[in-house]
Amino acid sequence: MRKKLSCLTLLFLSPIVFFSCKKGDGNSVTPKSQISKVTLKGDGYTDQYVLSYNASGEVSKIVVSGSLSYTINYSYTAQYKVGTYESATGIFALDSTVLSNGKVIQNVHIDKDHGDTITTAYTYDNSGNLTQVTESESFSENSTAYTWQNGNVVGISSPTSTNTTTYTYDANAVFQAGDYLYVNDLIKNGASVILNKNLVTGSTATYPGTTITKTFVYDKDSKGRIIKCSEVEALGTGNVWTYEYNN
Helix, strand or coil: CCCCCCHHHHHHHCCCCCCCCCCCCCCCCCCCCCEEEEEEECCCCEEEEEEEECCCCCEEEEEEECCCCEEEEEEECCCEEEEEEEECCEEEEEEEEEEECCEEEEEEEEECCCCEEEEEEEEECCCCCEEEEEEEECCEEEEEEEEEECCEEEEEECCCCCCEEEEEEEEEEECCCCCHHHHHHHHHHCCCCCCCCEEEEEEEEEECCEEEEEEEEEEECCCCCEEEEEEEECCEEEEEEEEEECC
16 A cells, blocks of 8 residues: 655645755745644545654654554654654555755655655755755656745746646745645655745646646634645635644
8 A cells, every 4th residue: 555655746746845844045944833733624535644743843753544544753863864654554664864964865765565665866056945856766767846936946847747837925924834835745754845935825737738726825823823724726625734733
């Protein structure tokens, strides 16, 4: 049972990104609030993600329940991050991530159920922004390029595919923990390699013969923290995320 989709697959199904919670170009902001619980309501399903943190503020465990049930445990050293995926029947996948100055350089994901190994390499520019992700599996290799503007990722594309995704931002809203892109990555990988300067407000994904545009609508509590994110498309509201915080 494969419970973790590959990075590139996820990018074009529900555009998200991958790993390591550190500053990028000096304009991005590391979230101060820790999300302790995420509830995702989709079409006919409800999933919950309960997050625990270590003394350094890193995600140490994610307990997933709903359409799938499993736990991810993370351990850290200065140069490595290890993730263990475990269900009721035992460990089914492992992640080994190489870090350099806090940035993800390489990730190896081993799917024990299927015998697959996916190796992902990350490239950054001189400002520390992610510019390319290259994913290798068996005899195939795929690359994804990231375009930045004003401290935000504005485009994702692949030289081997016509699929593209662009993003829009609220120039008056600073990035925070409830951001759509950040939460999608947080619940799957325990952190995010992309911390934008501003809050993402929408995406446009272009595939052969079709274009899907989404608007992200946020609700906030009295402290100004995002407690709900609704994904709005042409046919109405799609997925809805609600959040709880530790602090």
